[in-house]
Amino acid sequence: xxxxxxxxxxxxxxxxxxxxxxxxxxxxxxxxxxxxxxxxxxxxxxxxxxxxxxxxxxxxxxxxxxxxxxxxxxxxxxxxxxxxxxxxxxxxxxxxxxxxxxxxxxxxxxxxxxxxxxxxxxxxxxxxxxxxxxxxxxxxxxxxxxxxxxxxxxxxxxxxxxxxxxxxxxxxxxxxxxxxxxxxxxxxxxxxxxxxxxxxxxxxxxxxxxxxxxxxxxxxxxxxxxxxxxxxxxxxxxxxxxxxxxxxxxxxxxxxxxxxxxxxxxxxxxxxxxxxxxxxxxxxxxxxxxxxxxxxxxxxxxxxxxxxxxxxxxxxxxxxxxxxxxxxxxxxxxxxxxxx
Numbered sequence: 001x002x003x004x005x006x007x008x009x010x011x012x013x014x015x016x017x018x019x020x021x022x023x024x025x026x027x028x029x030x031x032x033x034x035x036x037x038x039x040x041x042x043x044x045x046x047x048x049x050x051x052x053x054x055x056x057x058x059x060x061x062x063x064x065x066x067x068x069x070x071x072x073x074x075x076x077x078x079x080x081x082x083x084x085x086x087x088x089x090x091x092x093x094x095x096x097x098x099x100x101x102x103x104x105x106x107x108x109x110x111x112x113x114x115x116x117x118x119x120x121x122x123x124x125x126x127x128x129x130x131x132x133x134x135x136x137x138x139x140x141x142x143x144x145x146x147x148x149x150x151x152x153x154x155x156x157x158x159x160x161x162x163x164x165x166x167x168x169x170x171x172x173x174x175x176x177x178x179x180x181x182x183x184x185x186x187x188x189x190x191x192x193x194x195x196x197x198x199x200x201x202x203x204x205x206x207x208x209x210x211x212x213x214x215x216x217x218x219x220x221x222x223x224x225x226x227x228x229x230x231x232x233x234x235x236x237x238x239x240x241x242x243x244x245x246x247x248x249x250x251x252x253x254x255x256x257x258x259x260x261x262x263x264x265x266x267x268x269x270x271x272x273x274x275x276x277x278x279x280x281x282x283x284x285x286x287x288x289x290x291x292x293x294x295x296x297x298x299x300x301x302x303x304x305x306x307x308x309x310x311x312x313x314x315x316x317x318x319x320x321x322x323x324x325x326x327x328x329x330x331x332x333x334x335x336x337x338x339x340x
Contacts, residue, residue, distance in 0.1 A: 057107030057116075061124030062086050064106060070199075074191040075150065075184065081106065081139035082204065083120055085127045088136070090205045095135040095212035095339060097123070098192065100151070100221030102139025104324055115324035122331045132339035133212075138200055140192070142221075145180035150188040151220035152248060153227040156257070156264040157183045164256050173250060185224055186231075193232050214277075214338050216240035218327050219287075222280075223248075223261075229278070233270040238277035240334035242327050243287070246294035250287070258294045265301060272306040279313050279334040283320030292316070313337050 056066045062085045069077040081102050088094075099105055099119065108116040119137055126132045143150055157165060171178045201208040215236050217225040222241030229239040248257035270276050280298065282291040295314060302312050315333065320326040 055110055057081065057105075057110055059083060059106050059120035060118075061120045061128075062088065064120070067199075070196070072191045072195050074187040074195070076143055076146065078141040078143055079103070080141065080196065082200070083123075083137040083139065084204075085124055085134060085136065088205075092134060093205050093207045095133050095214065096138060096197075096200060096204075096206050096208075097135055097335075097339070098138045098140060098197075098213075098215045100140060100142065100217030100224060101147075102141040105137070105139045108324075111324070113324070115328070117324055117328045117331055119331065122328070123335055126332060126335060126339075132335060135212075135214075135339055136204060136206070138196070140196070143180075145177075146184070147180070148220060149179050149181050149184050151217075151224040152179075152183050152185055153223055153261065153264060154183050154185040155231075155268070156227075156260045157185075159260050159263065160256055168249070168257075171249060178249060185227060188224065189228055189231055192228065193235055197235070210234055210237045212237065214238045214240070216242070216334065216338075218242040218324075219245045219322065226265075226278075229276060230265070230268040230270065233274060233276065236276075238279075238338040240279040240338060242281050242330070242334065243283060243322050244280055244291065244295065245287075246298070247290050252290055258297070262294075262297055262301065265298065269301070269305060272308065272311060275311065277311055277338055278302065278307065279337050281315040281317060281330065281334070283317050283322065283326055285319060285321045287322035288320065 057064055062083055065082045065084065067080040067082070070080045071077050079102065083106065085094075099117075104111050104115075105117045105119045108114050108118070119139075123132075123135065123137060127134055157168075160168070169179050169182070197208075197213070200206060206212070210233075213236050215225045215228050216239065217223075218241075222244035223246075225239050226241050226244070229236045246258050246261060247255055248261070249255065252258075280295060282288050282295055284292070299314050313334075315330075317326070317330060320329070
């Protein structure tokens with residue numbers, strides 16, 4: 001029985017990894033003799049994980065409201081977690097920070113890797129210190145296996161050759177598809193702009209204008225956040241991209257994605273005179289070790305276009321990896337840059 005308990009833990013970890021889209025583990029790691037028990041525990045694990053992910057995160061500062069299975073005509077339903085700062089009152093108006101991978105933002109006891117951004121602590125304390133303007137945080141849950149399909153900038157993808165597109169859509173890691181389906185980030189952004197934002201502005205005491213609407217994410221979440229700013233520059237006034245996944249996949253060899261992303265940015269970045277704020281950063285170990293040369297190309301583009309130090313910031317964090325723990329440690333920096 002002890003062996004089957006260990007097997008269940010492995011299945012549960014796989015399910016949690018899938019919910020994050022991390023592709024770190026796959027069912028093919030089970031030996032053939034475990035097929036029967038794999039099937040049993042997989043079904044049991046699905047029910048167990050669903051129950052866990054339905055729990056509302058516990059925050060230490062402010063309060064959190066969940067809008068379960070928020071419906072959309074553009075993308076599949078997902079949970080939306082809205083964090084309200086200490087002393088939130090409808091008589092005051094608040095800026096809004098939209099953040100990707102919402103299930104990883106607040107409560108490490110409920111995440112697949114037992115790490116979280118702890119955004120309530122960082123942003124709550126900054127507000128209590130009056131270091132930033134009052135704001136709320138909207139955590140948008142990712143959609144599990146469709147995460148990469150929803151977060152990959154669609155216009156950059158469509159600028160690849162048909163062969164390159166097909167190769168990416170068929171790519172696998174640990175015997176699991178990298179993409180859960182066709183790239184649908186344009187639909188995802190329509191969901192954010194046409195459905196979610198109007199709901200948030202109606203439900204909460206927000207400042208709905210561009211100057212008070214920001215978006216942020218890490219890794220693929222950084223890519224889709226930057227894409228949102230470029231596609232909807234009249235909606236979003238600033239973006240924070242932590243450990244931006246410029247490679248799109250997990251290799252740099254014969255990889256056409258960085259060049260396609262750079263070409264897209266060259267055409268679609270908003271003009272500096274529009275006063276948008278752009279923040280980028282990266283670590284130097286694990287997956288982040290792939291990013292420095294591509295971030296430097298983006299930095300050169302921003303410099304060429306005339307972005308100033310008040311509008312654009314890029315930072316490197318020596319020895320930091322690709323994890324919520326690392327992003328938690330430096331979250332205050334982009335928040336201060338956008339919301340001060």
